[in-house]
Amino acid sequence: xxxxxxxxxxxxxxxxxxxxxxxxxxxxxxxxxxxxxxxxxxxxxxxxxxxxxxxxxxxxxxxxxxxxxxxxxxxxxxxxxxxxxxxxxxxxxxxxxxxxxxxxxxxxxxxxxxxxxxxxxxxxxxxxxxxxxxxxxxxxxxxxxxxxxxxxxxxxxxxxxxxxxxxxxxxxxxxxxxxxxxxxxxxxxxxxxxxxxxxxxxxxxxxxxxxxxxxxxxxxxxxxxxxxxxxxxxxxxxxxxxxxxxxxxxxxxxxxxxxx
Amino acid sequence: xxxxxxxxxxxxxxxxxxxxxxxxxxxxxxxxxxxxxxxxxxxxxxxxxxxxxxxxxxxxxxxxxxxxxxxxxxxxxxxxxxxxxxxxxxxxxxxxxxxxxxxxxxxxxxxxxxxxxxxxxxxxxxxxxxxxxxxxxxxxxxxxxxxxxxxx
Numbered sequence: 264x265x266x267x268x269x270x271x272x273x274x275x276x277x278x279x280x281x282x283x284x285x286x287x288x289x290x291x292x293x294x295x296x297x298x299x300x301x302x303x304x305x306x307x308x309x310x311x312x313x314x315x316x317x318x319x320x321x322x323x324x325x326x327x328x329x330x331x332x333x334x335x336x337x338x339x340x341x342x343x344x345x346x347x348x349x350x351x352x353x354x355x356x357x358x359x360x361x362x363x364x365x366x367x368x369x370x371x372x373x374x375x376x377x378x379x380x381x382x383x384x385x386x387x388x389x390x391x392x393x394x395x396x397x398x399x400x401x402x403x404x405x406x407x408x409x410x411x412x413x414x415x416x417x418x419x420x421x422x423x424x425x426x427x428x429x430x431x432x433x434x435x436x437x438x439x440x441x442x443x444x445x446x447x448x449x450x451x452x453x454x455x456x457x458x459x460x461x462x463x464x465x466x467x468x469x470x471x472x473x474x475x476x477x478x479x480x481x482x483x484x485x486x487x488x489x490x491x492x493x494x495x496x497x498x499x500x501x502x503x504x505x506x507x508x509x510x511x512x513x514x515x516x517x518x519x520x521x522x523x
Numbered sequence: 524x525x526x527x528x529x530x531x532x533x534x535x536x537x538x539x540x541x542x543x544x545x546x547x548x549x550x551x552x553x554x555x556x557x558x559x560x561x562x563x564x565x566x567x568x569x570x571x572x573x574x575x576x577x578x579x580x581x582x583x584x585x586x587x588x589x590x591x592x593x594x595x596x597x598x599x600x601x602x603x604x605x606x607x608x609x610x611x612x613x614x615x616x617x618x619x620x621x622x623x624x625x626x627x628x629x630x631x632x633x634x635x636x637x638x639x640x641x642x643x644x645x646x647x648x649x650x651x652x653x654x655x656x657x658x659x660x661x662x663x664x665x666x667x668x669x670x671x672x673x674x675x
Contacts, residue, residue: 273654274650274654277653277654277657278635278650281629281635283634283635305661308661309629309657309661312610312629312657312660312661312664313629313630315609315610315664316610316626316629316630317630319534319610319611320530320533320534320630321530323526323529323530323533323534323542324526324529324530325526326526326529328529329543331543331547332525332543332546
Protein backbone atom coordinates (compact mmCIF):
# COMPACT_ATOMS: atom_id res chain seq x y z
CA UNK A 264 0.00 0.00 0.00
CA UNK A 265 1.72 3.06 -1.24
CA UNK A 266 0.14 6.36 -2.18
CA UNK A 267 -3.51 5.84 -3.16
CA UNK A 268 -4.25 6.73 -6.75
CA UNK A 269 -6.89 9.32 -6.00
CA UNK A 270 -5.70 12.06 -3.63
CA UNK A 271 -7.56 12.25 -0.31
CA UNK A 272 -9.60 15.45 0.12
CA UNK A 273 -10.19 17.35 3.33
CA UNK A 274 -13.85 16.32 3.26
CA UNK A 275 -12.72 12.72 3.24
CA UNK A 276 -10.51 13.27 6.24
CA UNK A 277 -13.49 14.58 8.18
CA UNK A 278 -15.68 11.75 6.94
CA UNK A 279 -12.98 9.29 7.97
CA UNK A 280 -12.88 10.59 11.54
CA UNK A 281 -16.69 10.66 11.74
CA UNK A 282 -17.15 7.16 10.34
CA UNK A 283 -18.98 8.55 7.34
CA UNK A 284 -16.47 7.32 4.78
CA UNK A 285 -17.44 4.39 2.52
CA UNK A 286 -15.67 1.30 3.81
CA UNK A 287 -13.79 0.73 0.55
CA UNK A 288 -12.08 4.12 0.84
CA UNK A 289 -10.87 3.74 4.43
CA UNK A 290 -7.77 1.81 3.43
CA UNK A 291 -6.80 4.55 0.96
CA UNK A 292 -7.17 7.23 3.63
CA UNK A 293 -5.13 5.26 6.13
CA UNK A 294 -2.38 4.79 3.57
CA UNK A 295 -2.52 8.50 2.78
CA UNK A 296 -2.21 9.44 6.44
CA UNK A 297 0.86 7.22 6.81
CA UNK A 298 2.65 9.32 4.23
CA UNK A 299 1.17 12.76 4.98
CA UNK A 300 2.12 13.78 8.52
CA UNK A 301 0.34 17.18 8.42
CA UNK A 302 -2.96 15.50 7.61
CA UNK A 303 -2.29 12.80 10.20
CA UNK A 304 -1.71 15.54 12.76
CA UNK A 305 -4.99 17.24 11.86
CA UNK A 306 -6.91 13.99 12.14
CA UNK A 307 -5.29 13.37 15.50
CA UNK A 308 -6.17 16.86 16.69
CA UNK A 309 -9.84 16.34 15.77
CA UNK A 310 -9.90 13.13 17.74
CA UNK A 311 -8.35 14.90 20.71
CA UNK A 312 -11.01 17.60 20.31
CA UNK A 313 -13.78 15.00 20.51
CA UNK A 314 -12.16 13.55 23.62
CA UNK A 315 -11.97 16.99 25.21
CA UNK A 316 -15.64 17.61 24.44
CA UNK A 317 -16.65 14.33 26.01
CA UNK A 318 -14.38 14.93 29.00
CA UNK A 319 -16.00 18.32 29.52
CA UNK A 320 -19.67 17.51 28.88
CA UNK A 321 -20.33 13.81 29.47
CA UNK A 322 -20.61 14.50 33.19
CA UNK A 323 -23.79 16.48 32.42
CA UNK A 324 -25.41 13.36 30.98
CA UNK A 325 -24.48 11.49 34.14
CA UNK A 326 -26.02 14.02 36.51
CA UNK A 327 -29.41 13.09 37.87
CA UNK A 328 -32.14 14.78 35.86
CA UNK A 329 -33.66 17.76 37.71
CA UNK A 330 -37.23 17.35 38.92
CA UNK A 331 -38.60 19.95 36.56
CA UNK A 332 -37.46 17.92 33.56
CA UNK A 333 -39.16 14.70 34.62
CA UNK A 334 -41.67 13.62 32.04
CA UNK A 335 -44.45 13.03 34.57
CA UNK A 336 -44.29 16.67 35.51
CA UNK A 337 -44.34 17.85 31.93
CA UNK A 338 -47.13 15.53 30.81
CA UNK A 339 -50.08 17.15 32.51
CA UNK A 340 -50.75 20.35 30.55
CA UNK A 341 -50.01 18.83 27.11
CA UNK A 342 -52.52 16.04 27.72
CA UNK A 343 -55.26 18.56 28.23
CA UNK A 344 -54.21 20.30 25.06
CA UNK A 345 -54.34 17.09 23.08
CA UNK A 346 -57.74 16.28 24.47
CA UNK A 347 -58.83 19.71 23.35
CA UNK A 348 -57.48 19.20 19.86
CA UNK A 349 -59.24 15.92 19.17
CA UNK A 350 -62.45 17.09 20.80
CA UNK A 351 -62.30 20.37 18.87
CA UNK A 352 -61.88 18.55 15.59
CA UNK A 353 -64.94 16.51 16.43
CA UNK A 354 -66.91 19.67 17.19
CA UNK A 355 -65.84 21.17 13.87
CA UNK A 356 -67.00 17.97 12.24
CA UNK A 357 -70.39 18.08 13.90
CA UNK A 358 -70.73 21.74 13.02
CA UNK A 359 -70.61 20.54 9.45
CA UNK A 360 -68.62 21.38 6.40
CA UNK A 361 -65.67 19.35 7.43
CA UNK A 362 -63.47 21.81 5.59
CA UNK A 363 -59.88 21.32 6.55
CA UNK A 364 -60.89 18.10 8.18
CA UNK A 365 -58.13 16.03 6.69
CA UNK A 366 -55.57 18.78 6.55
CA UNK A 367 -53.32 17.95 9.48
CA UNK A 368 -53.21 14.29 10.10
CA UNK A 369 -54.15 12.80 6.79
CA UNK A 370 -51.41 14.73 5.06
CA UNK A 371 -48.97 13.36 7.60
CA UNK A 372 -49.78 9.67 7.52
CA UNK A 373 -52.47 8.89 4.98
CA UNK A 374 -51.46 5.27 4.52
CA UNK A 375 -51.53 4.31 8.20
CA UNK A 376 -54.83 5.98 8.75
CA UNK A 377 -56.38 4.51 5.63
CA UNK A 378 -55.07 0.99 6.11
CA UNK A 379 -56.08 0.98 9.75
CA UNK A 380 -59.57 2.28 9.04
CA UNK A 381 -59.99 -0.15 6.12
CA UNK A 382 -59.23 -3.07 8.46
CA UNK A 383 -61.80 -1.80 10.92
CA UNK A 384 -64.42 -1.29 8.22
CA UNK A 385 -63.81 -4.80 6.87
CA UNK A 386 -64.43 -6.24 10.31
CA UNK A 387 -67.46 -4.01 10.69
CA UNK A 388 -68.99 -5.25 7.43
CA UNK A 389 -68.15 -8.85 8.11
CA UNK A 390 -69.83 -8.99 11.49
CA UNK A 391 -72.70 -6.51 11.48
CA UNK A 392 -74.65 -8.79 9.13
CA UNK A 393 -74.28 -11.73 11.53
CA UNK A 394 -77.51 -12.45 13.30
CA UNK A 395 -76.66 -15.45 15.43
CA UNK A 396 -72.91 -15.10 16.04
CA UNK A 397 -71.92 -11.47 15.78
CA UNK A 398 -69.65 -11.67 18.85
CA UNK A 399 -67.59 -14.13 20.85
CA UNK A 400 -68.43 -12.77 24.29
CA UNK A 401 -71.90 -11.31 24.85
CA UNK A 402 -72.48 -7.86 26.31
CA UNK A 403 -74.12 -9.41 29.35
CA UNK A 404 -70.60 -10.41 30.41
CA UNK A 405 -69.21 -6.90 30.08
CA UNK A 406 -66.66 -7.15 32.89
CA UNK A 407 -65.30 -10.44 31.66
CA UNK A 408 -65.21 -9.11 28.09
CA UNK A 409 -63.17 -6.06 29.10
CA UNK A 410 -60.75 -8.08 31.21
CA UNK A 411 -60.24 -10.67 28.50
CA UNK A 412 -59.65 -8.16 25.72
CA UNK A 413 -57.39 -6.02 27.91
CA UNK A 414 -55.30 -9.06 28.73
CA UNK A 415 -55.03 -10.22 25.15
CA UNK A 416 -54.48 -6.81 23.57
CA UNK A 417 -52.15 -5.32 26.14
CA UNK A 418 -53.84 -1.95 26.54
CA UNK A 419 -56.89 -0.94 28.52
CA UNK A 420 -59.86 -2.14 26.48
CA UNK A 421 -62.97 -0.50 27.80
CA UNK A 422 -66.52 -0.93 26.53
CA UNK A 423 -68.11 2.51 26.75
CA UNK A 424 -71.69 3.03 27.87
CA UNK A 425 -73.61 4.31 24.85
CA UNK A 426 -77.13 4.08 26.28
CA UNK A 427 -77.70 7.83 25.90
CA UNK A 428 -77.55 7.42 22.11
CA UNK A 429 -79.89 4.44 22.22
CA UNK A 430 -77.15 1.85 21.78
CA UNK A 431 -76.66 -1.28 23.81
CA UNK A 432 -73.52 -3.43 23.93
CA UNK A 433 -74.00 -6.62 21.92
CA UNK A 434 -70.60 -7.94 22.87
CA UNK A 435 -67.10 -8.18 21.48
CA UNK A 436 -64.42 -10.32 19.94
CA UNK A 437 -60.70 -10.51 19.44
CA UNK A 438 -59.41 -9.91 15.92
CA UNK A 439 -56.04 -9.90 14.17
CA UNK A 440 -55.03 -6.24 13.80
CA UNK A 441 -52.39 -4.57 11.62
CA UNK A 442 -49.53 -5.30 14.03
CA UNK A 443 -51.06 -7.62 16.62
CA UNK A 444 -54.37 -8.20 18.31
CA UNK A 445 -57.31 -5.87 17.88
CA UNK A 446 -60.42 -5.53 19.99
CA UNK A 447 -63.82 -5.28 18.39
CA UNK A 448 -66.99 -4.21 20.17
CA UNK A 449 -70.46 -4.15 18.71
CA UNK A 450 -73.42 -2.00 19.73
CA UNK A 451 -77.00 -2.14 18.59
CA UNK A 452 -80.05 0.09 18.80
CA UNK A 453 -83.65 -1.02 19.31
CA UNK A 454 -84.21 -0.59 15.57
CA UNK A 455 -81.27 -2.88 14.70
CA UNK A 456 -78.81 -0.15 13.75
CA UNK A 457 -75.29 -1.39 14.52
CA UNK A 458 -72.07 0.40 15.40
CA UNK A 459 -68.66 -1.11 16.05
CA UNK A 460 -65.67 0.17 17.99
CA UNK A 461 -62.34 -1.21 16.81
CA UNK A 462 -59.03 -0.64 18.62
CA UNK A 463 -55.52 -1.76 17.79
CA UNK A 464 -51.96 -0.58 18.31
CA UNK A 465 -51.29 2.42 16.07
CA UNK A 466 -47.88 3.87 15.43
CA UNK A 467 -49.46 7.05 14.10
CA UNK A 468 -50.54 9.86 16.35
CA UNK A 469 -53.09 12.42 15.33
CA UNK A 470 -54.42 15.57 16.87
CA UNK A 471 -57.68 15.19 15.01
CA UNK A 472 -60.40 12.74 14.23
CA UNK A 473 -60.66 11.71 10.62
CA UNK A 474 -63.71 10.70 8.71
CA UNK A 475 -64.08 8.33 5.81
CA UNK A 476 -66.90 6.58 3.99
CA UNK A 477 -66.90 3.45 1.89
CA UNK A 478 -69.45 2.08 -0.52
CA UNK A 479 -69.75 -1.60 -0.99
CA UNK A 480 -72.62 -3.51 -2.56
CA UNK A 481 -74.83 -0.48 -2.35
CA UNK A 482 -74.30 -0.06 1.39
CA UNK A 483 -72.52 3.03 2.55
CA UNK A 484 -70.58 2.90 5.83
CA UNK A 485 -68.95 5.74 7.65
CA UNK A 486 -65.99 5.57 10.02
CA UNK A 487 -64.22 7.96 12.34
CA UNK A 488 -60.60 7.31 13.24
CA UNK A 489 -58.37 8.76 15.93
CA UNK A 490 -55.28 7.68 17.84
CA UNK A 491 -54.41 8.28 21.44
CA UNK A 492 -51.40 7.06 23.46
CA UNK A 493 -50.39 4.49 20.89
CA UNK A 494 -53.85 3.03 20.42
CA UNK A 495 -55.93 3.70 17.33
CA UNK A 496 -59.73 3.83 17.50
CA UNK A 497 -62.23 3.44 14.70
CA UNK A 498 -65.93 3.91 15.27
CA UNK A 499 -67.82 2.50 12.28
CA UNK A 500 -71.48 2.64 11.47
CA UNK A 501 -73.80 4.79 9.49
CA UNK A 502 -72.56 7.28 6.93
CA UNK A 503 -74.83 9.84 8.63
CA UNK A 504 -72.18 12.18 9.92
CA UNK A 505 -74.09 13.66 12.81
CA UNK A 506 -75.15 10.32 14.15
CA UNK A 507 -71.66 8.86 13.76
CA UNK A 508 -70.06 11.86 15.45
CA UNK A 509 -72.53 11.63 18.32
CA UNK A 510 -71.52 8.01 18.98
CA UNK A 511 -67.81 8.66 18.45
CA UNK A 512 -67.92 11.51 20.90
CA UNK A 513 -69.33 9.32 23.64
CA UNK A 514 -66.69 6.67 22.96
CA UNK A 515 -63.94 9.26 22.92
CA UNK A 516 -65.05 11.02 26.09
CA UNK A 517 -65.29 7.80 28.04
CA UNK A 518 -62.03 6.23 26.88
CA UNK A 519 -60.25 9.53 27.44
CA UNK A 520 -61.47 9.73 31.04
CA UNK A 521 -60.72 6.10 31.58
CA UNK A 522 -57.17 6.17 30.24
CA UNK A 523 -54.19 7.32 32.27
CA UNK B 524 -32.62 10.66 25.89
CA UNK B 525 -33.01 13.48 28.42
CA UNK B 526 -29.41 13.14 29.70
CA UNK B 527 -28.06 13.40 26.14
CA UNK B 528 -30.29 16.40 25.43
CA UNK B 529 -29.01 18.09 28.57
CA UNK B 530 -25.42 17.46 27.55
CA UNK B 531 -26.00 18.96 24.13
CA UNK B 532 -27.88 21.93 25.57
CA UNK B 533 -25.15 22.61 28.13
CA UNK B 534 -22.45 22.64 25.48
CA UNK B 535 -24.60 24.72 23.14
CA UNK B 536 -25.74 27.34 25.62
CA UNK B 537 -22.78 27.16 28.04
CA UNK B 538 -24.98 28.00 31.01
CA UNK B 539 -26.52 25.26 33.15
CA UNK B 540 -29.80 27.08 33.87
CA UNK B 541 -30.35 28.28 30.33
CA UNK B 542 -29.50 24.79 29.10
CA UNK B 543 -32.10 23.13 31.31
CA UNK B 544 -34.65 25.75 30.30
CA UNK B 545 -33.99 24.79 26.71
CA UNK B 546 -34.42 21.09 27.49
CA UNK B 547 -37.64 21.78 29.36
CA UNK B 548 -39.06 23.86 26.53
CA UNK B 549 -38.01 21.18 24.05
CA UNK B 550 -39.79 18.44 25.96
CA UNK B 551 -42.92 20.50 26.51
CA UNK B 552 -43.06 21.36 22.85
CA UNK B 553 -42.46 17.76 21.82
CA UNK B 554 -45.15 16.41 24.12
CA UNK B 555 -47.56 19.04 22.98
CA UNK B 556 -47.11 18.16 19.33
CA UNK B 557 -46.41 14.44 19.59
CA UNK B 558 -49.55 13.80 17.59
CA UNK B 559 -48.28 15.98 14.79
CA UNK B 560 -44.96 14.16 14.65
CA UNK B 561 -44.45 13.13 11.06
CA UNK B 562 -42.59 9.96 11.81
CA UNK B 563 -38.90 9.29 11.56
CA UNK B 564 -36.33 9.44 14.29
CA UNK B 565 -37.51 10.87 17.61
CA UNK B 566 -33.95 11.60 18.68
CA UNK B 567 -33.28 13.80 15.64
CA UNK B 568 -36.62 15.48 16.12
CA UNK B 569 -35.79 16.46 19.71
CA UNK B 570 -32.36 17.76 18.70
CA UNK B 571 -34.07 19.77 15.96
CA UNK B 572 -36.49 21.40 18.38
CA UNK B 573 -33.72 22.23 20.81
CA UNK B 574 -31.46 23.63 18.10
CA UNK B 575 -34.25 25.86 16.82
CA UNK B 576 -35.24 27.04 20.28
CA UNK B 577 -31.66 28.02 20.98
CA UNK B 578 -31.46 29.89 17.70
CA UNK B 579 -34.60 31.85 18.64
CA UNK B 580 -33.23 32.51 22.09
CA UNK B 581 -30.00 33.88 20.72
CA UNK B 582 -31.84 36.02 18.24
CA UNK B 583 -33.77 37.65 21.06
CA UNK B 584 -30.57 38.10 23.05
CA UNK B 585 -28.63 39.56 20.17
CA UNK B 586 -29.56 43.11 21.04
CA UNK B 587 -28.45 42.79 24.66
CA UNK B 588 -24.88 42.96 25.95
CA UNK B 589 -23.21 39.62 26.61
CA UNK B 590 -21.99 38.62 30.05
CA UNK B 591 -19.16 36.19 30.41
CA UNK B 592 -19.47 33.81 33.37
CA UNK B 593 -16.84 34.60 36.02
CA UNK B 594 -16.13 30.93 36.69
CA UNK B 595 -14.55 30.47 33.32
CA UNK B 596 -11.67 32.68 34.40
CA UNK B 597 -10.89 30.72 37.55
CA UNK B 598 -7.08 30.59 37.56
CA UNK B 599 -6.81 27.76 40.12
CA UNK B 600 -8.34 25.13 37.91
CA UNK B 601 -6.52 21.84 37.63
CA UNK B 602 -5.30 20.35 34.36
CA UNK B 603 -8.48 18.67 33.13
CA UNK B 604 -10.64 21.51 34.37
CA UNK B 605 -8.43 23.94 32.53
CA UNK B 606 -8.75 21.83 29.42
CA UNK B 607 -12.52 21.78 29.78
CA UNK B 608 -12.48 25.54 30.20
CA UNK B 609 -10.45 25.84 27.04
CA UNK B 610 -12.79 23.73 24.97
CA UNK B 611 -15.77 25.65 26.35
CA UNK B 612 -14.12 28.95 25.50
CA UNK B 613 -13.17 27.73 22.04
CA UNK B 614 -16.80 26.72 21.48
CA UNK B 615 -18.01 30.13 22.55
CA UNK B 616 -16.06 31.76 19.73
CA UNK B 617 -17.88 29.75 17.06
CA UNK B 618 -20.90 31.09 15.21
CA UNK B 619 -24.13 29.38 16.14
CA UNK B 620 -24.55 27.06 13.15
CA UNK B 621 -20.98 25.83 13.33
CA UNK B 622 -21.18 25.17 17.06
CA UNK B 623 -24.36 23.16 16.60
CA UNK B 624 -22.83 21.05 13.80
CA UNK B 625 -19.66 20.43 15.77
CA UNK B 626 -21.56 19.33 18.87
CA UNK B 627 -24.14 17.20 17.06
CA UNK B 628 -21.44 15.31 15.17
CA UNK B 629 -18.60 15.15 17.71
CA UNK B 630 -20.44 15.05 21.01
CA UNK B 631 -23.80 13.52 20.16
CA UNK B 632 -22.59 11.22 17.39
CA UNK B 633 -25.24 12.11 14.83
CA UNK B 634 -24.68 11.39 11.14
CA UNK B 635 -24.11 14.15 8.59
CA UNK B 636 -27.51 13.27 7.10
CA UNK B 637 -29.26 13.72 10.45
CA UNK B 638 -27.54 17.04 11.07
CA UNK B 639 -28.47 18.21 7.58
CA UNK B 640 -32.11 17.44 8.34
CA UNK B 641 -31.91 19.15 11.73
CA UNK B 642 -30.50 22.33 10.24
CA UNK B 643 -32.53 22.11 7.04
CA UNK B 644 -29.46 22.43 4.80
CA UNK B 645 -27.69 20.16 2.28
CA UNK B 646 -25.04 17.71 3.52
CA UNK B 647 -22.35 19.75 1.77
CA UNK B 648 -23.20 22.72 3.97
CA UNK B 649 -22.96 20.55 7.07
CA UNK B 650 -19.54 19.36 5.99
CA UNK B 651 -18.21 22.83 5.29
CA UNK B 652 -19.56 24.10 8.63
CA UNK B 653 -17.92 21.18 10.39
CA UNK B 654 -14.59 21.77 8.64
CA UNK B 655 -14.62 25.46 9.54
CA UNK B 656 -15.64 24.75 13.11
CA UNK B 657 -12.86 22.21 13.59
CA UNK B 658 -10.25 24.50 12.10
CA UNK B 659 -11.44 27.36 14.29
CA UNK B 660 -11.49 25.36 17.52
CA UNK B 661 -8.11 23.83 16.75
CA UNK B 662 -6.58 27.25 16.21
CA UNK B 663 -8.27 28.59 19.31
CA UNK B 664 -7.00 25.74 21.51
CA UNK B 665 -3.48 25.93 20.17
CA UNK B 666 -3.35 29.69 20.40
CA UNK B 667 -4.43 29.80 24.02
CA UNK B 668 -2.59 26.86 25.51
CA UNK B 669 0.41 25.92 23.46
CA UNK B 670 1.70 23.85 26.38
CA UNK B 671 -1.15 21.38 26.02
CA UNK B 672 -0.65 20.87 22.33
CA UNK B 673 -0.50 17.19 21.57
CA UNK B 674 2.22 15.99 19.27
CA UNK B 675 2.20 12.44 18.10
